[in-house]
Amino acid sequence: MDKKDILIKDVLVKNVITLNYDSPLSEALGIMKKHNFHQIPITKKKRFIGMLCLRNIITKNVDPEHTKSESLIIKTPVLNPENRIEDAVELLLNTGIKCLPVLDKNDRLEGVVSETDLIDFLTKNYSIKDITSELFTISEDQTIGKVRNMFREKNISRIPVVDKENRLVGIIRNMDLIKTMTPEKEKFYDEKIPVDKLSVKTIMTRPIVVGEEKNIRDVIPLIKKHGEVIIMQEDVPVGIITAKDILELMRFKPSKEIYVEITGLRGEEEQIKLDIDNEIKRFVQKFSRMLKNLEYLFIHVEKLRESGKRKYFDVRTRFKTPLGMFVSRAGSWDLLEAVGKALDRLEKEVKKKYDKIAEKHKI
Incomplete structure (x- = not known):
């Protein structure tokens, strides 16, 4: 069907x-x-x-x-x-x-x-390297309070825990924080110590990991069961894939030209939408001159919190090019600024890869 x-x-x-x-x-x-x-x-x-x-x-x-x-x-x-x-x-x-x-x-x-x-x-299979999202990590020396703050500020719901050598040692999901808010908390800590001051080791669990050689169909069952998979290079986490990342692929509509889609702008002023559209056009035109066969650019805007009449915007991007998949993220109280920052970071990542390849093939 x-x-x-x-x-x-x-x-x-x-x-x-x-x-x-x-x-x-x-x-x-x-x-x-x-x-x-x-x-x-x-x-x-x-x-x-x-x-x-x-x-x-x-x-x-x-x-x-x-x-x-x-x-x-x-x-x-x-x-x-x-x-x-x-x-x-x-x-x-x-x-x-x-x-x-x-x-x-x-x-x-x-x-x-x-x-x-x-x-x-999902009808098409992909290499997981093509859809890996930006990865935030937290040190095993940090506290539960720091995790809670990162969940709120970065708009994430899980975070891998790493040691001093950046090796993966665990993961904390928002589900793990339930035990810090219910009567169950009395079972795992001394009430003289505030919960948010406790080490992340107190609640972290075992992460689900896969290598970069896998395809998306290989990991869908794991994501359905655990919520995410961590992408590894040896002992080091380099990316994460969640159900949201797969949904973005399901929205992709193939086209002879680069497919651009921005979501989350409902309710914003038309002038702001126009300014953002112009920013995106400049970005796409720049890379269309540099690279052929650009595939798609996804931009998602989310309003995280409000202060009076002000809103804080979180902008995530995903850019599929012949050089690979690139992602970026930025936030600001000014929507146009947040989009601009996210595109600037995306541009730096693509140019870094482009220059590296150009240098390698330089005669």
Whole structure:
């Protein structure tokens, strides 16, 4: 069956666990840990009112026993059973969340569709070197508090732990932080020491690793089970692949010219959109003169937090060229500046590789 013919009703997960809006966060965290859920639909009078996301809980300084789930829910786009899976892919990438609700005509929850429900529908195989995302790591000497800050500031939900030689020794996922917020925390630390001052070694777990020679189809089962795979060169981590990275490949539409797509600009002023479009055109024109057969440039904008009327923007890029895949990331309170920084970093990485190859073939 062609991917375009597959509807949400064909892939949605039914009979999902939900929580009432006035349930304490501690109950939600217990369910998340038990079932490895990153999101839980929240209902009021049996109607869906929003989604509770793990990443929004673990980065907040809240008391789970005395905080209602309603206080941290987010409004999400919704799907209906007749939508296509392509619609779900777009919404998941545009919003940055892991799971979308599927509602009937009466706003009652029929089920959910998650990233991992969709990645099996990737039709083309790729080398994992072509899709590896930028990798943030943390030293084994750092604290849980530092992990929490990095999750919030870098907009990530897992981070590999490395030793002084940059060798991989563990990983911390947002799911691992649950134990720092529930009664379970009493089992693994002395209450005289604040949780955020504890070593990352206290909660890190074993990472799932693969070599660079693998193809994406080799690692999809691992990603469905564990959430990510770490790409290794000997003992050193060099990249990471998550379900989001695979969804981006599913959105790719082949073209004779470079395919450019930017997401996350909904609600921004038209002049800002025009300025960003001009920045992207200048970037593409520059590299079109330098390299032939450019494939695609993806740019994703996400609003991480707000301060008054100001918004902080996180911009991620992925640029497929004949020299390989390049990624960059930048943030700023100014959207145009954030995009500019991300493109500048991308340009430096491509030129570094280009100059290295040119020098190697220099006569």
